[in-house]
Amino acid sequence: MVRDSVTRDRVETLLRSVPGRFGSVLHSERVAARLGLWLGISFTVAFATGLFSHFMQHPPGRLAWPSRPVGLYRITQGLHVIGGLATIPLLLAKLWTVYPKLWQWPPFRSLSHAVERGLVLVLVGASLFQSITGLLNISYVYLWPFSFPAAHYWTAYLLYGALIIHVVNEWAKVRRQLWTREQVEPREVVTARRRFLGTVAAASGLTVLFTVGETYAPLSGLALLAPREPHTGPQGLPVNKSAAAAGVTTVIHDPGYRLTVTGAVRTPLSLTYDDLLRLPQHTVRLPIACVEGWSAEAEWSGIRLRDLAALAGIAPDAVLTVESLERGGGYRSSEVRPPHWNDQLTLLALRIGGAPLAPDHGFPVRLIAPNRPGVLQTKWVSKVVAA
Amino acid sequence: MKNGVNAPRLLGYGLGGALVVTGFAGLVVDAHLTDPLGWALWFGGLIVAHDGVLVPLVLLTGVAVGRMRSPSPVRAGLTVAAMLSLLALPMVTGLGRRADNPSLLPLDYGRNLLVVLGLVALGTALAAIAVRLRARRRRG
DSSP states (O other): HHHHHHHHHHHHHHHHTGGGOOOOTTHHHHHHHHHHHHHHHHHHHHHHHHOOOHHHHHHTTTTOOOOOOOHHHHHHHHHHHHHHHHHHHHHHHHHTTTHHTTTTTSSSHHHHHHHHHHHHHHHHHHHHHHHHHHHHHHHHOSSSOOHHHHHHHHHHHHHHHHHHHHHHHHHHHHHHHHHHOOOOOOOOHHHHHHHHHHHHHHHHHHHHTTGGGGTTTGGGGGGGGOOOTTTTGGGGGSSSHHHHHHHHHTTTGGTTOOOEESSSSSSSSSEOOOHHHHSEEEEEEEEEEETSOEEEEEEEEEEEEEEEEEEEEOOOOOEEEEEEEEEEESSSEEEEEHHHHSSTTTTEEEEEEEEEEOOGGGTTEEEOSOOOOOGOOOSSEEEEEOO | OOOOOOOHHHHHHHHHHHHHHHHHHHHHTTTHOOOOHHHHHHHHHHHIIIIIIIIIHHHHHHHHTTSSSSSHHHHHHHHHHHHHHHHHHHHHTTTTTOOTTTSOOOHHHHHHHHHOOOOHHHHHHHHHHHHHHHHHHOOO
16 A cells, blocks of 8 residues: 555656656747737637638628629638648647646646636647648548538637637736746747747748749749649639539530529520620629639629629619529529629629630639639529529 | 636636537537537547647657757758648648549649758758858857
């Protein structure tokens, strides 16, 4: 019995000594506070832009997003994805800095300490989950059984909720470390910290430098590690879902093709491809801005959706649904609410750069509208329904 | 929990707690989409992979690098190289390529990663030389 308790004491002493064995001066509250501040800002940007993207795709009730500024979604989603990638180095550095705390002994000092650590576990798990599944998703590697948008969306609430609680708990430390001047530190500690933070910032900066060209074309030559190149694809434009993947390669060339306009209309329309070509054509320069963060601009020509609506006698406050020849799939149709379809930039496009749309870009007709996620720019359009 | 309870603190706990509950509730309500078991495996698996594999490897590398004569540039270079490699890894594997859509992953990511790592190595070497020269000048 006595020997047992001696052994237990030794083990106890050993366990208590683990956190102190991490020798680097960088496992410090000050480094953690600095990285924590950077992470707090980037997670806030990611959460805000992510919610914006979600509610743009699933607008609650009658909420109608504005159709301008034209490139707004392109910027918010670029921030979400490129900013998210740049967050990964910050996150890994932060977790490394506080890693000794993982081995604190006893693991739980009280019930409230246990709850606090449980929430830190949620925060760490959710941060890793969001970063890594996000990275894999834009690389088109789907190794999971869940729907990425649903899992990424709900996990964002876990992350941000646990983050707010963590910030409340740690705020006094952040304030002490970052806004208190009178700290006396050995010079080598200051130098080591600056080097480390500089290294992490460099990793983040290089991440941006080597990827941002997938949405900011002037830097496309530097986009060595980006999953897209904004000039690569049929007609010099990237494609998300090909005509083959959508199963429409034959049906889009059917000579019996008609674009029909039905629902709450005064005059139902049924137009052939040639009829569409005879209507007044307009040319606009608009980006395709994908939820995956890439974007590419093109010159689109076709008929204004509002001209077609006027021809069918649709009320200006109607909600239009644009349907594809695609049989199934989550994005075979999309809703176009009044601010978007009344915008003169919103087209049912027939051409890119003067040539008929390639099958992968939605031949014979696709929707193209300003300030709108790419998945809602419905391709292979055969029907417009007003409600 | 440590520094007493006041209004902003309670507000933070309330808001944060509500978001956490919303997240878990959403994962359960949307179970047909989120596959809670698969989700939990990824969630836990990433924590285990990070805390149990990645960080120990980084710590061991850190110990090895610490024994070098001027470790700082090497430490910085390896950190940047490892982080950029992690970013590139899913693209380098090419698992996401699809025959019907050549505009997905259109680049040679293996070659590009080597170019990037070469640049990082070059920067590291230059920094190491600068450190040596500065030390020699101080001594001389």
